[in-house]
Amino acid sequence: MSSVVGWDIGGANLKAARAEDGVIVAVTQRPCAPHLGLAHLEEAIRAAAQTIGAAPRHAVTMTAELSDAFENRARGVASIAAIFSHELSGAEIRFYAGAKGFVAKAQLAEAAAAVASANWRASAELVARHCEKALFIDMGSTTTDIIPIRDQAISALGDSDATRLQHGELAYAGLLRGAPATGVAQAPFAGRWTALVDESFATIADVHRILGNIPPGLDTVATVDGRPKSVEASRARLARLVGLDLADASPAQWDALARFFATVQMRRIEDQIVLLASRATFVEGAPVVGAGIGRRLVAGWAERTGRAYRSFDEFVPATPEAKAAAGDCAPACAVALLAGEF
Structure with missing residues (x-):
């Protein structure tokens, strides 16, 4: 039996997917905070490896090299590769380098720029093998990838975080991390537009927790104040953004504020989609393929705008037990399946 484990090493979460003869049989993810040490x-890595099981081959993609734990991205790629190789010594390990394919550790010095934050391309490459055209949208905990696919090929202009930001193919808008008020200076509350407190009193996870958008078991990011991940505590954190306490307004008012922040966030993603459509007209009629822990929001947007929608896990051969998690951990599943070819 051919076994390969795919890894997606992020700055907030680490994900792993095990493929047996081209079928995903297990998926796991763990909180990971390299900036804390x-x-x-x-x-x-140890915990995920114990859960996912041993394998002779491993395929790795990453975004954690962006962490401020490292002096620069190249140093981050090298450090992560060294740690990973040490923890899984004896196994065959390849690192995903985007359009360059998979490279060995010895090639990382010259391929570091291609390896850095290339996980989006692995997922998009898998989708492109199944779709003539599509708009692939992967909404994770921190960012949203927006990748056009045409003629069964990735039609992205960017190949790095910097160029993808410039071309509208990457938005720092995720389900858990980031500030609720990103991009706005005021919000509607109690019948008035109010300026917002420019402090880290809440995260976008508080917004989506209030609205019930976070799938069970995936609320992995710590709260900013160390208090519980309850709806009431999340409302209290949002209250501070308008200079108030939880008791100063009704639950319905705090929920309305949360809906405003969620709408603002989705509007930022929509703006990027409009930018893509302005350069590639096929985007308007392309079906949407959603991935990531926020794909339910992507599906909702597709329905509101009259677009056909498919979930990433439709394209992943997986056991019933692993099917749903495959959509949450798209890059890890993608590199596990793509690596079956090296």
Whole structure:
């Protein structure tokens, strides 16, 4: 039996997917915070490896090299590769380098720029093999990838975080991390537009927790104040953004504020889609393929705008037990399946 484990090593979560003869049979993810110390990364790799099981081959993609734990991205790629190779010594390991394919550790010095934050391309490459055209949208905990696919090929102009941001193919808008008020200076509350407190009192996770948008078991990011991940505590954190306490307004008013922030966030993503459509007219009629823990929001947007929608996990051969998680952890599943070819 041919076994390969795909890894997606992020700055907030680490994900792993096990493929047996081209079928995903297990998926797991762990919180991972390398900016708090590289021991956190080592522990996450060990825990995930124990859960997912041993395999002779491993395929790795990453975004954690962006962490401020590292002096620069190239150093981050090298450090993550060294840690990973140490933790899984004896196994055959390849690193995903985007359009360059998979490379060995010895090639990382010259391929570091291609390896850095290339996980989006692995997922998009898998989708392109199944779709003549599509708009692939992967909404994760921190970012949203927006990738046009045409003629069964990736039609993106960017190949790095910097160029993808410039071309509208990457938005720092995720389900858990980031500030609720990103992009706005005021919000409607109690019948008035009010300026917002420019402090880190809440995260976008508080917004989506209030609205019930976070899938069970995936609320992995710590709260900013160390208090519970309850709806009431989340409302209290949002209250501070308008200079108030939880008791100063009704639950319905706090929920309305949360809906405003969620709408603003989705509007930022929609703006990027409009930018893509302005350069590639096929985007308007392309079906949407959603992935990531926020794909339910992507599906909702597709329905509101009259677009056909498909979920990433439709394209992933997986056991029933692993099917749903495959959509949450698209890059890890993608590199596990693509690596079956090296």
